[in-house]
Every structure is written in C-alpha cells, then in structure tokens.
Amino acid sequence: MGKTLSEKLLARAAGAGEVKAGDIIWADVDVAMMDDILGPRVEVAQGMAEIRDHVWDTNKVVIISDHYTPPATIPQAEIVKFTRDWAAAHGIKNYYEFVGPCHQIMVENGHVLPGKLVLGTDSHTCMGGALGAFASGVGSTEMLGILISGKTWLKVPETIKVTWNNKLPGGVMAKDLSLKTISVIGHSGATYKTIEYVGDTIASLPIDERLCICNMAVEMGAKTGIIPADESTLSYLRAQGVKAEMPCLRSDADAEFSASLDFDARTLEPLVACPHAVDNVQPAACCGEVIHQAYLGSCTGGRYYDLAAALKLLKGKKIAKNVRLLVSPASRSIWNQAQSSGILSALSEAGATILAPTCGVCVGVHSGLLAAGECCISASNRNFIGRMGSREARIFLGSPLTVAASAVTGRITDPRELL
C-alpha cells in the first residue's frame, strides 16, 4: 500500500521507516513558532522558569509579535514588551515584531520549507502546508513541552484528498475555492485529518493563492491543509534566498485516503460565508446584505495578489459613502511592494484606510472593531460571533474581489457585476 504525503512527512519527523494513519508518533519538531497573544506569556514563560531556562534549539524557534502590534492599550503594549524581552533573554534570534501576521512572516522568511514539521501557537499555522510542509497549530503548554524537548506526540492523520480541476472563472479567487470546499466538508468534517489539495487548478495557482487555501483548513477542523511542493513552490522559496535542498514529495497513487472529493473550478462562483459559521456559505450574488465595514487584509486575504486584485476592481471608483474600507497588507514587505507599485495610494484614492500589517482587525483586538448592529465583509478567515468586536455585529467572509465590490456598492456584491 502506498503512502499519503502526510504519512511520508511524519515518518521523516518520527525518524521511522514508515508510519500509517492512526499511529501515535513522537516527532522531532523542525520549527516551533510562537506569537505574542499565545506565546511566552501563556504558561510558557512560567513553565520554562520552573523546569528549564533554555530552549532545546534557539535556531529552531521563531517568535513573532503580531496580534497586539501596534498596541492599542497598555496591557497589549506590556504583552509585546514581555514577548520581546523573553525572546531576547532566551537567545531567540528569529524574533519579529510590527511586520505582520506570523504565518505570512514565516513563509516569507524561509522558516517554512517543504518536508519540514512546523508547529505554532496559532491555529492558522496550517497555512505553511501550502509550501509542502506539515504545519499545524498547538496550544501554549504543548509548546512548552516542545521548547524543552524538541518533540511532541502526534497521531498520524488520515487524509481527505480534495481535487480541483480546470481554470477558475474571471472574478473567482482561491478564497471562493476554499469556502466551497469548507461548505461541502463542513466545519468539523476534517477533524484530526489532513486535507490534501491537488489537481490542475491548484497546480496553476500562484503561491499567494495557495496560502489562502491552506490557511483555512483548520476551519474544517483539520490538523493541516497541504499542497504538494512543486516548481512554483521552489521558485517562490529560492526568490527568498533559500538555498537548501527541498524535497517535492507527493502522495503515492495507491495511497489510502479516508475520502476523495472532486470539484470542477469552471462552475465555481464568488461565495460568502454568512454569520456565524465559516461553512454557512452562499453565493455572493444572493446575499445583498448592507455593510458598514469592508476588510481587506490578514494572513488569509492581505497578500500582494489580493491587494492587486482588489485594486483592479476599485481603480477609478470610490467606495460607498457609509462604508469604511480597511486595508492591512499581510506583511511589511507586501506593504512596501504595494507602496512602490502604487497600489496603496490608488486604494487610498478610492477611499480605503491603509493600516499597519497586523492581526488586530481580524481578531477584533485593535485597528477597526465593529459596533453592535454593524455588518462587515472580510477577506479574513473566521466569522464567529463576537470575533471582530460586538457580539451583536455580523461578519461575512469573502474574497478580496468580493470585499472590494461590496465596498463600492455598500452591500455584499458579486464582483463580476463590477468587473
């Protein structure tokens, strides 16, 4: 019997000849990532103080202050300071702050490579699977164990194979593909499993779009979402200066999958996830909900490709009078790139407010919270009740194009009406 990509990656991490779905393994962690909100401050610092004063390998730890940057309150500022000081005290050279959401910083700086086991204290760590890594979220105490021992236990997951073939129609983005998949699998339909995305649609997508897809695997309960590394992956990483040998592994043709789902991209249309569940999906064209805020940003929808797509729709237009369009590029490097190419000033001319690269809006902790009764269309990944502010606010999730179109009309709009 052949092996799935996850079985191959975890066999390597376990130092075993082979493993199969269901096995419990002790895996060597290649990269351990912490953020500010759930990093050292939660259980980790206290546990380390009690057990051991040094991490197992300072080169394998990355710490990124992103949720509370720039801080809106004194407690937030204290958390960022604590994180910074803890990183320095423990000799962590890979410390970043104020440069954007951790998952984007990880993939932009060579911390996520094909074949590696990457675990982080944020559920969307699974985004790294888009580069062919085995990447997953863990809690803070589990991170404590990793920082001490370099290992953790994992159950080798079964894999759901999701195949998308054919070209995405105009006005349709990877976010729509992701939402469609989530609507079919359901918000807990992949619990404990890997979702492996394959097919010619996926293979032809730029890395920015692949990252959006794997980012949302956890919205189905998945342990990770993964896309086999290929030439596009290698060129993306080599462009960052990565020189290491990178394996391009795939699942074997006779590997055993717990389910296989096939989708045709030609019939896909712009979709939105309606309150308060990510799998509550309907066509953007049917929605029509009046919005107050449109958010283009986050580790899901703030990459260069997303900003460029939004601008294509917004160029020469103005956003609706009663709408604020908040734009937070997903990293400083994207911010700079979009600044140099004129995207940011053009978005601003259309009426957008350009923010720092940050997690703040998506998780409702600063830079643009919602009041009771307000409605937001967001390019981010979660629309749970109360997430972006008031529990009496409503959040719809859509593609960057849908966010831009809705900002122009003031109601949730299928972007194809304006393209």
Add this chain to the structure above:
Amino acid sequence: MYQTLKGKALKYGDNINTDIISPPQYMELSVEKASAYAMQAVDPAFSARVESGDIFVAGHNLGSGSSRETSPLSLKYLGIAAVVAKSFARIFYRNCINIGLTAIECPETDAIFDGDVLEIDAEQGAIYNVSRAQRYSCGIIPGHIMKIIRSGGLRGLLIKQYGGK
C-alpha cells in the same frame, strides 16, 4: 492515581468555539480576569453560575477555532473540573489534557441535562449520571494521554521527566 470526578453538569450545545469560550477582546487580561467574560456570547451569566467541581457538557465540535489555551484555562480557573462532549476540535482537546483538565468524548451527551450530577471515571472511560441513574460508555483514553492526565497535565509530566530547577 487519577481520582473519579463528581460534579454538576452545565449543559451547552454544538459548536461552542474558542471565540465564545475566550472572547478575543479580553485576552489581553490575565486568565483570572478574562474568565469573567467566558461564554458571554451565548450565556452572559456563565462565569457567575459556575461552581467549583462543575462539569462542562457540550455537543459536537467543542472548542473549534483558535489554538488559544486561554479557553480551557478560563474554564479551569472558574472551577470546571472536566469537559465532556460528543466530539472535540483537536487543538482544544489537546490543550485540555495538557493543562490537566480532564476531557472525555461521550456520544450520549443528549441524555445529560443542565444540573444533572455526573460521576466521571476517566480510567474506565465511563460516565455515570447520578440524577438519572444512567451509565454512558465513553471508550478508553489511550495510554499516552492517560499518562499526561495522571500527571495532572503536561507540565507535571515534564517536571517528572526533566525535573524542576
């Protein structure tokens, strides 16, 4: 050795996610302070009604969403002694075990009502509903997880393995 737990059920439905248990707007506070806001999106009275030793009972997909350990930490701080659900989101489940909060998967939580008195035997994988004289079989917790539970959580196990400073 792990002790049998006995407590009163606080019953909720499906898909109680981590944003509900641990609202992001209060995460900058300490767990002690933030726990006052736990579950406020669905039950603003939650933190006031929890009594020490209570058992949190839910339906499917308990703890979906974020990896935030502040969710089970808030429940534990308020006095919740165990969580029982038909199914768990995986990170939340691991977090509960790792912080020493017993988590039991039980397919029959529909039979449990708010206020029922439950006895949980994690070693045997069984829940006894004292109020209704019903016994629910929950499956045996795997050995590597039971080892963490018996140590009172992962930190306890790490101290055993690596010693305190």
